[in-house]
Amino acid sequence: MKDNSILVIVARFLIPLVMLFGLYVQFHGEYSPGGGFQAGVLFAAAWILFVLIYGLETGLRVIPLRVIYSLGCLGVLLYCAVGLMGVILGGRFLDYQPLLATPQAAQQAGIILVEFGVGVTVASVVMMIFLQFARRRAQSQAAGLELDQEQDRS
Amino acid sequence: MVLLVLLLVVGTAVVLTRDLLKATMLFAIYSLTIAGLFVILDAGDVALTEAAVGAGISTILILATLALVPAREHRQRGHNRPALLIVFVTGAALVYAVSDLPEFGSADNPVHQHVGPYFIEQTYPDMGIPNMVAAVLASYRSIDTMGEAIVILTAGIAVFALLSVPPRRRQRAPDAKTRSRDEG
Amino acid sequence: MSIELIIQVIAALMLGIGGIFAIIGGIGLMRFPDVFTRLHAGSITDTLAPLLIIGGLVLLVGFDLLTFKLLAILFFLLFTTPVASHATARAALAAGVQPLGEDTRGTGASTSKS
Numbered sequence: 338m339k340d341n342s343i344l345v346i347v348a349r350f351l352i353p354l355v356m357l358f359g360l361y362v363q364f365h366g367e368y369s370p371g372g373g374f375q376a377g378v379l380f381a382a383a384w385i386l387f388v389l390i391y392g393l394e395t396g397l398r399v400i401p402l403r404v405i406y407s408l409g410c411l412g413v414l415l416y417c418a419v420g421l422m423g424v425i426l427g428g429r430f431l432d433y434q435p436l437l438a439t440p441q442a443a444q445q446a447g448i449i450l451v452e453f454g455v456g457v458t459v460a461s462v463v464m465m466i467f468l469q470f471a472r473r474r475a476q477s478q479a480a481g482l483e484l485d486q487e488q489d490r491s
Numbered sequence: 492m493v494l495l496v497l498l499l500v501v502g503t504a505v506v507l508t509r510d511l512l513k514a515t516m517l518f519a520i521y522s523l524t525i526a527g528l529f530v531i532l533d534a535g536d537v538a539l540t541e542a543a544v545g546a547g548i549s550t551i552l553i554l555a556t557l558a559l560v561p562a563r564e565h566r567q568r569g570h571n572r573p574a575l576l577i578v579f580v581t582g583a584a585l586v587y588a589v590s591d592l593p594e595f596g597s598a599d600n601p602v603h604q605h606v607g608p609y610f611i612e613q614t615y616p617d618m619g620i621p622n623m624v625a626a627v628l629a630s631y632r633s634i635d636t637m638g639e640a641i642v643i644l645t646a647g648i649a650v651f652a653l654l655s656v657p658p659r660r661r662q663r664a665p666d667a668k669t670r671s672r673d674e675g
Numbered sequence: 676m677s678i679e680l681i682i683q684v685i686a687a688l689m690l691g692i693g694g695i696f697a698i699i700g701g702i703g704l705m706r707f708p709d710v711f712t713r714l715h716a717g718s719i720t721d722t723l724a725p726l727l728i729i730g731g732l733v734l735l736v737g738f739d740l741l742t743f744k745l746l747a748i749l750f751f752l753l754f755t756t757p758v759a760s761h762a763t764a765r766a767a768l769a770a771g772v773q774p775l776g777e778d779t780r781g782t783g784a785s786t787s788k789s
Contacts, residue, residue, distance in 0.1 A: 341765070347758045354751075362539075367620035370535030372628065378543045385551060409647055413640050420637070431633045441619040448620070448629040455640050462647035463548055469654040470555035477559070477658050 348390045355383040363456045367445065373452040377459025384460075385467050393471050405461050405468070412458030419450050494531070498524050509564040515553045522546040536624045686734040693727030696720050709775045710767045718760030725752045 356379075363376030388396035419431070426435035433447030434440060501524060505517045522545025529538035593600050614626045628636050700720025707713045729749040733742050 343758060343761055347754055350754065366625050367622050369622065370539050370624070371622075372536065372625050375536075375539045375543050378540075378548050382543075382547055382551075385548075409644055413637075413644050416637050416640055420633075431637070433630060440617070444618040444626075444630055445620060448618070448625060451629050451633065451636070452625070455636065458640050458644055462643050465647050466552060466650045467555060469650055470552065470559070473654050473658070474555075474558050480658060 344390055348386060352383050352387055355386070356380060359383065359460075363452065364449070366452050367448060373455030374459055377456040377461075378463060380456070380460040381463035381467070384464050388467070388471065393468065393475065397468070400464070402468075405465050408457055409461035409465060412454045412456070412461065415454035415457070416451055419447060419454070423447075494524055494528050498528070509566070511557055511560075511562060511564060515550060515557065518553070519546045519550040522549065536622075682734055686731040689727045689731030689734065693724045693731065696727065697724040700724065710772050711764060711774050714760050714764055714767075718757060721760075722753065722756045725749065725756075 359376045359379035362371040362379060363373065366372035366376070384396065384400060387399065419433075421430070423432035423435060424430055428435045431447075433443045435443070437443040437446050498521065501517055501521045505514050505521060508514050508517065522541060526538045526542035526546065529541060610623060610627055610631065614623045615621060618626050618630060620626055697720060700717055703716030703720070704713050707716055726749065729745050729752075733745050736742055736745070
C-alpha cells in the first residue's frame with residue numbers, strides 16, 4: 338500500500354500524532370484518565386498502522402524483533418525492580434515511601450515508574466501478537482500451503 | 492437507556508450471525524457502546540481503556556486471525572437439551588438474585604462504606620495527585636497491577652509459543668473434507 | 676434578543692441538523708444496493724455530521740481551552756473519515772466487486788495510478 342499516495346500522506350501525518358498522544362496519555366495518567374494500559378495500546382496501534390501501510394519488513398526495521406521481545410520483559414522487570422527498591426531501602430515490597438524525601442513526591446515517583454513499566458509491556462506485547470499473526474500468514478503463503486478459507490469457500 | 496437497548500440488540504446479533512467478518516464488526520460496535528455507557532456512568536479510565544482495547548486493538552487482532560481461518564462458522568447440528576435446561580435455571584436464579592441487591596448507586600451501600608470513603612478522602616493528602624483511579628491502581632493496590640502486567644506478558648509468550656513454529660503441510664483425508672463441505 | 680440567545684439557537688440548530696444528517700447517512704447505508712453507493716452515502720454524511728455537531732458545541736462553549744480540544748478532534752476526524760472510505764473503496768475494488776451500472780468500462784485497480 339505504500340505506492341498509494343493518499344494513504345501515505347495521511348499516515349505520515351497521523352502516526353507521529355498517535356504516538357505523541359500515547360505518550361501524553363502515559364505521563365498524564367495522574368491528572369486525567371489515562372495510565373499505562375491505554376498508552377501502551379495507543380503506541381502499539383501507531384506501529385500497527387505503520388506496518389499496514391509500509392509492510393512488515395519495514396516495520397521490523399524500525400523496531401527490530403529483539404527489541405520487541407526484550408522490551409516486553411523489561412517492563413515487568415522494571416515494575417518488580419521498583420518493588421524491590423522499596424525492600425532494599427528499608428520498607429516493604431512495592432512500598433514507595435523510602436524512594437524519595439517527601440512522602441508525596443515518593444508516591445508520585447513510584448506511580449510514574451510503575452505505570453511506565455506497564456505501558457512498555459503492554460505496547461510490546463500487542464506489537465508482538467500482531468506481528469506473529471502477520472508473519473504466520475506470510476509463511477503460509479510462502480510455503481505454498483492453501484489456506485483453509487480457500488477450501489471452505491462454498 | 493438507548494445505549495442499553497443498542498447493547499442488547501448488538502449482543503444478540505453477534506451470537507446469531509454465522510459470518511465471522513460481520514461478527515467482528517458487530518463486536519467493535521459492542522465495545523464502543525459499552526465505552527459510551529462507561530462515560531455516562533462517569534468512569535473515564537475504564538471508558539478510555541475499553542474504547543482503545545475493544546474497538547481498536549481487539550478488532551485488528553481478530554481480523555488478523557480471520558485471515559488464517561475459514562470465513563464462516565460451521566453449523567451446529569441438533570440441540571443439547573440438558574445444557575439448555577441448566578443454563579435456563581442458572582440464568583433465572585441469577586435474575587432473581589439481582590432483585591435482592593441494594594439500590595444502584597445509593598450512598599449507604601455496603602460497597603461504599605469501608606475503603607471507598609478512605610480512598611476518596613485520603614488520595615490527595617497522601618499522594619498529591621487528583622486521579623483516584625491511578626492512585627488506587629498503582630499505589631494502594633499495586634500488587635494486583637503487577638499481576639495484571641505479568642498476565643499480559645504471559646499471554647504474549649503463549650501466542651509466541653503457539654505461532655512461532657512454521658506451518659507444515661497437514662495430512663487430510665479428502666473424503667472427510669468433502670463430507671463437511673456438503674453439510675456446512 | 677440578546678446575542679447569547681441567538682448563539683444558542685444557532686448552536687441548537689447545528690446540533691439538530693448534524694444529528695439528522697447522521698440518521699440520513701445511516702438509512703442510506705442500509706438501503707443502497709451496492710458497496711460503492713453505500714460508501715458514498717456513509718462517508719459524506721459521516722464527514723458532515725461531526726463538522727456540524729462539533730461546530731455547534733464550539734458555539735456553545737465559547738472561547739476556552741475546551742474549544743481547542745474540540746477543534747483538534749474535528750481536525751482528526753476530518754482527516755481520517757475520508758481516508759477510511761477511500762481505503763474501503765480500494766479494498767472493495769481489489770477484491771473484485773464491480774460497480775453497478777450499464778456502462779462500466781472495466782475499472783480495475785491496476786489502471787488507477789494513485
